[in-house]
Amino acid sequence: xxxxxRGSLIGxxxxxxxxxxxxxVNFVIFQGLxxxxxxxxxxxxxxxxxxxxxxxxxxTSDLVLVNWFERIPYVEAATPRLSSSASxxxxxxxxxxxxxxxxxxGVDPFRDMRASTxxxxxxxGQFVFSRNSIVLGSWVARDLGGVQVGDSIKMNVVDRWxxxxxxxxxxxxxxxxxGGQGFDNTVLVHIDTLRDMLDRHGETDAIxxxxxxxxxxxxxxxxxLRSFQNEEFDAETIEESAEEALHGFRSxxxxxxxxxxxxxxxxxxxxxxILMMLVTSKTREIGIMRSIGAKRKxxxxxxxxxxxxxxxxxxxxxxxxxxGYTSYAKETKMAWEGSLPLEVSYNWTxxxxxxLTAFGLAIAASIYPAYRATTLQPVEAMRTV
Amino acid sequence: xxxxxxVTFTVDKGEFLLVVGSSGSGKSxxxxxxxxxxxxxxxxxxxxxxxxxxxxxxxLSAFRNKKLGFIFQFSNLMQDLTVLENxxxxxxxxxxxxxxxxxxxDLLRAVGLQDQIYKRANxxxxxxxxxxxIARGLINHPTIVLADEPTGNLDSMTSDTIIQLMKSxxxxxxxxxIVVTHEREQFGDIDRIITIKDGRAFEGEGAxxxxxxxx
Numbered sequence: 185x186x187x188x189x190r191g192s193l194i195g196x197x198x199x200x201x202x203x204x205x206x207x208x209v210n211f212v213i214f215q216g217l218x219x220x221x222x223x224x225x226x227x228x229x230x231x232x233x234x235x236x237x238x239x240x241x242x243x244t245s246d247l248v249l250v251n252w253f254e255r256i257p258y259v260e261a262a263t264p265r266l267s268s269s270a271s272x273x274x275x276x277x278x279x280x281x282x283x284x285x286x287x288x289x290g291v292d293p294f295r296d297m298r299a300s301t302x303x304x305x306x307x308x309g310q311f312v313f314s315r316n317s318i319v320l321g322s323w324v325a326r327d328l329g330g331v332q333v334g335d336s337i338k339m340n341v342v343d344r345w346x347x348x349x350x351x352x353x354x355x356x357x358x359x360x361x362x363g364g365q366g367f368d369n370t371v372l373v374h375i376d377t378l379r380d381m382l383d384r385h386g387e388t389d390a391i392x393x394x395x396x397x398x399x400x401x402x403x404x405x406x407x408x409l410r411s412f413q414n415e416e417f418d419a420e421t422i423e424e425s426a427e428e429a430l431h432g433f434r435s436x437x438x439x440x441x442x443x444x445x446x447x448x449x450x451x452x453x454x455x456x457x458i459l460m461m462l463v464t465s466k467t468r469e470i471g472i473m474r475s476i477g478a479k480r481k482x483x484x485x486x487x488x489x490x491x492x493x494x495x496x497x498x499x500x501x502x503x504x505x506x507x508g509y510t511s512y513a514k515e516t517k518m519a520w521e522g523s524l525p526l527e528v529s530y531n532w533t534x535x536x537x538x539x540l541t542a543f544g545l546a547i548a549a550s551i552y553p554a555y556r557a558t559t560l561q562p563v564e565a566m567r568t569v
Numbered sequence: 570x571x572x573x574x575x576v577t578f579t580v581d582k583g584e585f586l587l588v589v590g591s592s593g594s595g596k597s598x599x600x601x602x603x604x605x606x607x608x609x610x611x612x613x614x615x616x617x618x619x620x621x622x623x624x625x626x627x628x629l630s631a632f633r634n635k636k637l638g639f640i641f642q643f644s645n646l647m648q649d650l651t652v653l654e655n656x657x658x659x660x661x662x663x664x665x666x667x668x669x670x671x672x673x674x675d676l677l678r679a680v681g682l683q684d685q686i687y688k689r690a691n692x693x694x695x696x697x698x699x700x701x702x703i704a705r706g707l708i709n710h711p712t713i714v715l716a717d718e719p720t721g722n723l724d725s726m727t728s729d730t731i732i733q734l735m736k737s738x739x740x741x742x743x744x745x746x747i748v749v750t751h752e753r754e755q756f757g758d759i760d761r762i763i764t765i766k767d768g769r770a771f772e773g774e775g776a777x778x779x780x781x782x783x784x
Contacts, residue, residue: 472647475639479626
């Protein structure tokens with residue numbers, strides 16, 4: 185009966201499809217961005233479990249701690265980190281460039297390459313390999329007048345006693361990464377060199393622990409804290425670190441999702457409008473159906489069935505299109521011209537939930553037009569031209 | 570003011586009853602009430618011994634489907650359905666599939682449309698559409714077939730054909746027909762005529778004269 189209104193039905197299906205697609209695109213982009221940031225935080229800065237001292241620097245031997253962690257089967261590797269800030273200067277083409285308040289990260293090169301992917305951010309040269317080699321973040325290198333691999337720079341730190349300590353380094357590599365979680369604004373040096381300069385022998389800022397099974401992070405953390413009860417250690421899983429650091433971002437994602445669902449609701453209004461137009465244009469046919477014996481509930485079912493068809497087809501096409509887009513995004517990581525590669529995943533719970541919501545919405549949106557169709561009186565309806 | 574007033578008559582099975590009257594006399598209102606599409610403000614329509622005023626909306630619909638057949642002035646077919654599907658529609662609404670297609674094809678053969686059954690309703694002529702409407706009106710073996718100006722939209726030659734077809738179907742199936750028209754002459758010999766004038770019903774033709782005579 186309604187088949188010759190294919191255009192209207194296609195319009196309604198399209199409304200559902202677009203509603204679903206918007207939610208998929210939102211999810212891929214914003215959740216992908218969030219997960220990418222968490223991924224980089226894990227890989228570069230925090231590991232799966234991040235250990236610090238509540239009060240001060242960790243003075244327990246880093247070797248003891250790293251070996252303790254690496255005996256746990258879930259742990260892939262662990263590495264110590266020490267951080268500070270410094271001013272750096274370099275002379276390039278006879279001109280002296282100076283950068284102050286640059287973050288300095290001390291790493292144990294060999295352990296760090298197993299426990300983190302910091303070394304993979306090196307786009308030119310190589311990672312820290314000796315006591316006097318330094319890796320410059322790309323922004324630091326740029327601000328120092330375009331320092332390159334092989335150039336010499338001087339770094340000045342203030343030690344624990346307030347004394348300036350200056351040391352000359354050779355640039356071994358330049359680090360570049362997208363997304364702000366990398367080391368573009370940081371310099372990396374050997375941890376023992378930094379300890380010497382700060383006069384903090386044997387001290388560590390943090391232990392970064394990389395797990396081969398990240399789902400065991402909570403278990404490893406708890407085990408660590410139980411085992412070192414007498415120390416003032418604190419440990420956080422990456423979820424906890426991310427929650428703390430990215431709380432605002434998560435609220436933003438929730439807001440974007442809400443906007444997506446509002447978009448889907450406007451699809452519902454589009455369906456109501458389209459079906460109301462359908463009822464109006466089919467008034468005469470409804471009158472004929474009623475006159476030859478169709479009950480009100482038959483008419484109701486007829487229009488609700490349209491809603492079911494619209495919902496099912498729209499949810500099917502929308503979900504297929506959304507999965508197609510997700511698959512494309514997963515393949516390309518949506519990373520162009522040095523942008524942060526997204527961490528795209530298939531969230532089947534959310535995909536199912538979105539499809540079912542759209543399907544339900546289409547049916548709900550057809551209730552009012554269907555009800556209106558049932559209230560038409562056969563005689564009046566048949567007079568409609 | 571009422572469209573109809575004090576109208577009482579009985580129709581026997583197999584009777585071909587013509588309801589005539591000028592435009593606005595109330596004959597279509599009468600047909601709508603017999604067809605249970607309108608409810609009278611007072612009074613009853615009794616069909617097959619059932620007082621239809623006691624039926625609720627769902628039962629009225631089912632009653633219309635089972636006991637009444639309709640032929641409208643503009644055939645009122647579903648334009649996007651085929652001829653066969655249009656004829657089958659009342660049976661499908663009833664939910665009965667027994668011999669439905671055979672019955673529909675038999676009826677379409679009887680009205681001379683056996684070659685058109687798979688054509689869409691918008692692909693056939695006005696006369697053919699009215700034949701389809703007759704077949705549709707008869708598919709559920711109704712108690713009464715109600716026809717509202719069935720030839721009002723047709724040329725005189727096609728009108729004659731349709732009238733003869735209705736009369737022959739009435740004879741062949743012993744089917745009660747109540748036909749509303751303002752073109753009495755086209756129908757020739759008829760079992761019975763009721764004239765509606767100013768909302769009142771008069772037995773036979775020439776009601777105005779009878780009314781005058783009554784005074």
